[in-house]
Amino acid sequence: MFILLSRLITIMPGLYIHIPFCVRKCPYCDFYSEAETEVSIPEFLRALRTEIELRAENWIIPDPAETLFFGGGTPSLLSANQLSIILHYLRDSFAIQEFPEITVEANPGTLSPEKLEGYRQEGVNRLSIGAQSFLNAELDFLGRIHRADEISRSVRAAREAGFGNIGLDLIFGLPDQTLSAWRVSVHQALELEPEHISTYALTWDNETPIGKRIQSGELPAPDESRVSDMYLWTSEILRSAGYAHYEVSNFARPGFRCRHNEGYWTGRPYLGLGPSAHSFLHEKRSWNLRDIREYIHQLRLMKLPVEGEEELSYAQRKMERLALLLRRSDGIPLDELPGNPEKLDPFFSEGLASIRDGRFALTPRGFLLADGIALRLAD
């Protein structure tokens, strides 16, 4: 039943291209990228081309791609020309819709008006800018290469280049960060009037340098209660500014949700290209090698650079779908919720969830507990 539904509703696949280069590694980031590598971008592009061609031969992509997303790493390290080359490869091998959403993740420290104009000419219509913070001290702590004032400059330049869909990413919940410091960044972001804002709580239970420093006690762990307060405050302020809190960490003006990312949460198929990129096709999840040299090596041998894959069991798919759908303000159709409806009562009485249009959806307070609620509902 679920397979059937997902086939009917979510047919349009997404394409994700991972650009594994950065000027410098940020100590909080656990995405794969290389800051100092002898591998050149052209060398990588050759391997990427091979992957695209092999994938096109081996994989049947169900339908024309609706969204393209350049993530990283720092995709904005690509020149407009290099981006154009990749788009050509993709159009040569895959069916792509007439008006796809094409997003590029951008670091304010890598954007010039010329580059932005070039991107725009190649058809990029959405820019996701990694602002992270508007306080230089925080940017230093986060190891970012840009300064606070570069953010507004980038946004203005993007507007001038014709971008009508700009997103800003912000990070909160840094060790010892106060609510007032966080307010500064949110207010500054709002002044730039982006169409989309993502606010991510710092994740520190991982192997990143900052994660390790917190786990070892060298840095104080962000206070859960304060981080939760920041989160709820953010939700309130952004909603009152006209943004919909449409996913745990994402806010958008009407009509400007990120369609590509929505695909991840709604179970839409996607093909990931480049090292460490993940794919979800035909109910199978697979992931590429997380090493650019290995990636290139495999492709020279004309082999798919896949490191692993897993076919999801019915129970796993159900669990996954539940957990992913609960992340969205659209929630999950009531008839898809397993088990006794009575067990929903505590969520309502505690103000964690509500029912809208026959769907069970979490409130911002519920979002904060989304994983726990998903587990509870999956029982």
Add this chain to the structure above:
Amino acid sequence: MLVKQRNKYRNISWNVKTFFTLLLRGKFDILHAMKMENIRNFSIIAHIDHGKSTLADRLLEATHAVSPQSMKEQVLDSMDLERERGITIKAHAISMDYTADDGQDYLLNLIDTPGHVDFTYEVSRSLAACEGALLVIDAAQGIEAQTMSNIYLAMENELHIVPVINKIDLPSAQIETVTHQIMDLLGVDEHEILKVSAKAGLGIHETLETIVREVPPPRGKSDAPLRALIFDSVFDYYRGAIAYVRVVDGQLRRNDEIRFLSSGKTFGVDEIGVLRLDRRPVEALHTGEVGYLIAGVKNLKDTKVGDTVTAAKNPAEALPGFREPKPMVFSGLFPSDSDELPELRNALERLQLNDSALIFEPESSVALGFGFRVGFLGLLHLEIVQERLEREYAQTLITTIPNVEYRVHKKDGSVALIDNPAALPALQQLEKIEEPYIDAHIVTPAAYVGNLMKLAQDRRGIFRNQSYLDPTRVNLHYEFPLAEIIFDFYDKLKSFSRGYASLDYDLIDFRESPLQKLDILINGDSVDALSMIVHRDKAYDWGNKLTQKLKDLIPRQMYEVAIQASLGSKIIARTNVKALRKNVTAKCYGGDITRKRKLLEKQKAGKKRMKQVGRVEIPQEAFLAVLQINREE
């Protein structure tokens, strides 16, 4: 067990000596009839770790009952768990042939005894099958409480006691002190005390000679109607219950119709035999002899330890001392996954086949669902059963707080035995509650008397008297409510005395006490599986400690969890677990979905170890929180 022993037997290397030994033994077993005067039935009694098993090993070697090569150390302890815990849980018996210095052949039957306070009755029945006992005392440790209680048991059974000081080769041996202790306690002369090192093989010959010389031969009437004492029984999946018996009067023959007096059930004897490393069938067991009996008995409960086997046609009077196995400690065992209830029942039934002291009945708890109320001889027995269920039967269990059995008098005049606090009638209906008391002996170096008296007082002990075993060792005689010693008293005793004090006890009676039911409420709902019966004076203290402990054990949930302790309708302690505010993956895109799902799966597996009570998830270990409080104190 027996299969294991048989394998050991197969491994014996076939040198010439062994060949003749076996040939000779074979001859004995065929003709087998040994004059009563040449039979010696004896036990070895000792405190844990005083060297009982090692001495048994040496005796078996010296009489060629086993060869050293074939012997896994300590033949008599064959269950893995016993080996690990260093205690003999179930008694076995073995026969040895011995040609004494007087030139005569003797048949020595060694009847082993379990070595823990939980099994006093079983020990007493093993001793009742003997005429003598080797009392083994560690030269470095001296007499301990268990030594004392074993001596009393041996005396009650009118055994001849052969004192043996073991480990005389230890540098810390205090042979002289221990000798004096023994002389004072038993009223024996110094020369009557054997000095042995079982480990080094010193004094083994003297021990065997002393057994032959000092332990009286069996006295029974061979022409009287059959009376045989069951001193142990085991269950064999192919043969059914196998009873280990000592023929007291008359003869036991193959094909006899026999009757077990406690149940009155009759059976036809399929096989009888003597006990070597394996079972050796014989045609008859005569007066004074020790052996086994197989009679197609399908249930171990029909071969109760201490019961009398007699002839169905010509029944004799029961031998004295029989007691139904009586559990002293009760606990609820619940499968952590309620679907596994049938497996748990099955596992308990199988354990019961070999453990007639284990009793259980279905129990249902509002908090934990369906499970079993299980009765144990003591806390060690509980731990062993729990461990075997988890290790041998792969059960994941939730065990509730152990408690004793209470005698509850209601206002309407009725009296009931209650082994489950949840079943205690409402306060208004209660006339009085009586609890079991024990008579306890604590033997300790004099230096720790003060500490231990404080401990005893804290545990509502009633001081009876104290006596000096020698200038440095004291025997403290107390009466305690059993409930006060079942959890951790033994651990405390050890830590208050740097490990030197020892304890032994016997149930004496039920006495009225001001007892009350302490309930735990989670978010306002009483959790039956956490209820306990406590003394009035301790209720507030318990309430506080228990709620605090639960607060530490219950993880934060999506909403605040209130934990309260109540006596009747009165709340006596409260605390709460603050709500968990944040449990969400911040970023969740392409690559993170697999990771996120794995994270959720891990959390889900963790949840399996939780029990949902109302809206609250309670980890399994919380149900034993009381034990942890005691240990931390």
